[in-house]
Structures are given as structure tokens and as C-alpha cells.
Amino acid sequence: MSSEVKAAIGDLIKVLNILRRTSPFHNLGEEERKEVIKALEDVMERIRKLREGMEK
Amino acid sequence: MRISKDRLEKYRNLRRIFSEEDYINIQPIQRGGVLTEEAMKAILEFGDGYSVCDLCPPKSARLDMITSPPIKDFYHDLAEFLGMDSARVVTRCREAVFIAFKMLGRAGDYVIIDSNAHYSTYLAAELAGLRIKEVPNSGYPEFKIDLEAYNEKIQEVKKEIGSSPAAIFLTHVDYLYGNLNDAKIVGRIAKDYGIPFILNCAYSAGVMPIDGKEMGADVITCSGHKSWAASAPTGIIAFNKSLEEKIVMRSKIEGDLTKRKFGVKELALLGCTVMGAPLITLMASFPEVVKRVERWDEEVSKARYLVFELEKIEGIKQLGIKPKMHTLIHLESESFYKVSLSHKRKGYFLYEELKERRIVGIQPGLTKHFKFNTYGLSWEQVKYVRDAFFNIAEKYGISHS
Numbered sequence: 001m002s003s004e005v006k007a008a009i010g011d012l013i014k015v016l017n018i019l020r021r022t023s024p025f026h027n028l029g030e031e032e033r034k035e036v037i038k039a040l041e042d043v044m045e046r047i048r049k050l051r052e053g054m055e056k
Numbered sequence: 057m058r059i060s061k062d063r064l065e066k067y068r069n070l071r072r073i074f075s076e077e078d079y080i081n082i083q084p085i086q087r088g089g090v091l092t093e094e095a096m097k098a099i100l101e102f103g104d105g106y107s108v109c110d111l112c113p114p115k116s117a118r119l120d121m122i123t124s125p126p127i128k129d130f131y132h133d134l135a136e137f138l139g140m141d142s143a144r145v146v147t148r149c150r151e152a153v154f155i156a157f158k159m160l161g162r163a164g165d166y167v168i169i170d171s172n173a174h175y176s177t178y179l180a181a182e183l184a185g186l187r188i189k190e191v192p193n194s195g196y197p198e199f200k201i202d203l204e205a206y207n208e209k210i211q212e213v214k215k216e217i218g219s220s221p222a223a224i225f226l227t228h229v230d231y232l233y234g235n236l237n238d239a240k241i242v243g244r245i246a247k248d249y250g251i252p253f254i255l256n257c258a259y260s261a262g263v264m265p266i267d268g269k270e271m272g273a274d275v276i277t278c279s280g281h282k283s284w285a286a287s288a289p290t291g292i293i294a295f296n297k298s299l300e301e302k303i304v305m306r307s308k309i310e311g312d313l314t315k316r317k318f319g320v321k322e323l324a325l326l327g328c329t330v331m332g333a334p335l336i337t338l339m340a341s342f343p344e345v346v347k348r349v350e351r352w353d354e355e356v357s358k359a360r361y362l363v364f365e366l367e368k369i370e371g372i373k374q375l376g377i378k379p380k381m382h383t384l385i386h387l388e389s390e391s392f393y394k395v396s397l398s399h400k401r402k403g404y405f406l407y408e409e410l411k412e413r414r415i416v417g418i419q420p421g422l423t424k425h426f427k428f429n430t431y432g433l434s435w436e437q438v439k440y441v442r443d444a445f446f447n448i449a450e451k452y453g454i455s456h457s
Contacts, residue, residue: 010097017093019077021434024414 001050008046011039074416080437083417084384085231087431088263088283091337095285098340103333116320119328119335120144130339137346138257138276139267140294144304144322145280145330145338149258150176152277152293153225155324156254157184159302160275161222166213168221170201170237172230177256186222189213197375197388199233201226203241210249223252223275228266229259233376234384234427236260243272252299258282259384261292262345263431264352274299280334285341290334358438359383359430365442369449369456375425383431391454393424406448413444 018032028036074081076090102108102125111124120131135143146152153176157167163185169177171190181188189209194200206224213221226242229235239255246253255273257266262283268276273296280290295303304322311317321327330338359380366372371391374380392406399405407420418426430438449456 006097006100009100013093013096016077016096020090023077023437024079024440027436 082428084427087429092341094340095337102336139269141297143294147289148291149279154180165222168224234382236381239271286338396423
């Protein structure tokens, strides 16, 4: 379980890094936008599974 | 003693005021230390105190002998990357300098240093009991170190005390003007006289390619938090085989009662040095650092571009050698200084105007002279910084072409 939590944080760190590269206004290019969306989807998926695991 | 809950409250949820995500940070000493994604992730695994020491080998209990995480391999790779024979991670570059001074000299010896060296170089010499001779620079506006003058200074020391200096020391890129020195010249002089050559690469190694052998360096010192995308405190001392016995001499002391000995420990390092978050970030960022030094020319071109653009503003002049060979920039600004004289916020106006435009890193209160660093900024960010300066100049009636 902890590895999934860390992987989710890792995905969020990816997002943070993109925000750092594009500060202060975060005018994301197409590639960056796709990367952020993919990372956020991965986070949500990991959290959903974690939550399901906890509920069982 | 108990400390009240109220007093402890300020230590909760610590947040940085100017986060890298929300501002463009051009602080001269911070650009090369911005963590990579891998380093940020590695902190989750190894942020705990002695976490890298889980598998410390009992028979050779030393940081550089740990194979998981791969610290032993890292030290080898680090040395190879710098073109040196061996490397150790220490707490800071200044500590690496101190270790080199202490282990190569004896109290009262001389060390020859460049006159643009960081103050900590002077302190390191003082703590090691060494005297110094400074190699002059050309003064305003270039402040270029006269590298051939190392010859004269060596002669001067020989004449004064009848023996050679313990070492000669050069700051590869200085913190004041970001001047890049041709270390090969000093390396050749050191070789001619047979004197150890210490090259301080705090602002160069980790951001630009460094080959210690090619430059004739016997010792190279580096700053992890300044130039290797690592958390503080991290420094590196790298050295050649010929100096290994001196630099990392083993402990010889023995307890008079217990007869305890610590022969495996390296004396000047006081045993193990940097563990946990600082070391692991240095390691985790290493693959990216190896890649990024290949992009150095691009980084320099961004610095030159910004200098070229900002010098269009009336009264702004870059100090140090031109054209820029490094991303640390020192500007003199008569025009912004004049504004500060009558501005209600005095010298703080420039800092505050930039902050309003989400740019931080210029030292608050400075207008006549200020430094910044463009390392790692995207072209878009560099142009944004340029536009911000133009915008501030216009606001205060300063012309730009």
C-alpha cells in the first residue's frame, strides 16, 4: 500500500515540476498539458484503488 | 524545559514564501540547486535520518562502502565525471576547501589564492593555520584574475620563507562577477613548480562540463546545493591518486585505556559525512546532471541574451568579463540607483517591483549593483525577466533602445 501512496505522490511531484518549469503563469504547451493530465489521472486511479482497498 | 504549544505552532506546515512553482527565482546561488523530479521523489524514500545506512557493511563501516543505495558506485562515478581519481561527499564546498588546505599544508605555510575567491576560502585557510597570498585582478569593470601572476606569487613565497606554498588555489567561476577562469593556465604553473593545485568548482561543476585531468587540477571542490540539483548541505572533494594518502589519511589515534582504534575511518572527514536527504538528492539528480552539462552552451547563450537586452536600458552595464561565459551575472545600474534616491521605498523599490511581477532573487535593497543567475530558466522565462525590467524602466522614465 505504501508504495502506491508514494507512487501517487511521485505523480504529483511530476506535476509540481512542470509548474516549476513554467512559472509564474504556467502557459503550458500541448506536451506539458498532456503530461499533467496523464499524471493527474494516474494519481486519481491510484487513490481510487487505495480507497477501494481500504473499504474492503 | 517545556516549550508552549503556541510557540511551537510556527513550526507546523512550513511553507516557502517564494515557491519555485509560483515565482521565477533568479537568486544567484539558487538556480543550480533546484531539485530534479527524481531527487524530490528520493526524499520520500530516504529523508529519514540514517536511512541510507540500513545496509552499512559491518567490517568496513563507512559511507563510501555502502552498496545499497549505491553510494560506493556513486563515488566512483562522481570521480570519473569530474575527471579525477577519487571523490568523497562532504557537507559543503567550503568544507572541501578546508579539508584540502588542512591536509596539504602545515601551520604557517602559504596558500596562493585568487583575489575573487569566496570569503570562506579565506576562513578555511585561517582555520587550517595557513597564510595567504592573493593573486590580483584587473579591477573595474572586468575584475579579471591575472592568472600568470601565480608565477610571481610562488616566487614571492619562496623568497619570503625559502620554500614553496602548500598549494595554489583558483576559483574556477567566482561568486562576484561570474568570471570563468582558464584553469589550464594555473594547472600548468602548478605542474611546473610541483605544487598541488586546488580548483574550486562551486559554480561550475554540476552545471558545465569539468575535466580535472585536462585542467591539471589535483583537487576539485564542488557544491551540491549550489550546482548539482541537491539539497543542502552537500559538497564534493575530488582528488588524484597522488594525494589520496594525504587527503583521506586514515585515523591513527588509540584510546589510552581502551586501546580502541578506528583505522578504517578517514580522518579529515571525521568518519562518515553526509547522509539522508542531502546525499540521496545528490545521487538521484546525478543522471540529469550528467545530461545537463551538455546543454551548457545553451545556458550561456541565454545569459548573454539577457545581458545584451538589459544593457539596452540606459545606465545598465554588465560587470565582469564580456561576453559572459557563465550564467551568474553582475549588473551595475546607475539609472535604477538614481530612482532609488528619491523613491519612498529607497533601494527596495526594484526588488518590490520585480516581486510584483513574480520575479524574486535580487537582493532586497540593492539597485546600484545586483546579481542574478539565469541557469535553468526557459527562453520564455528569460524573455519574461527582460520584459519585466523594461517595464520597470519605462515606469520610472528610464529609456531603453
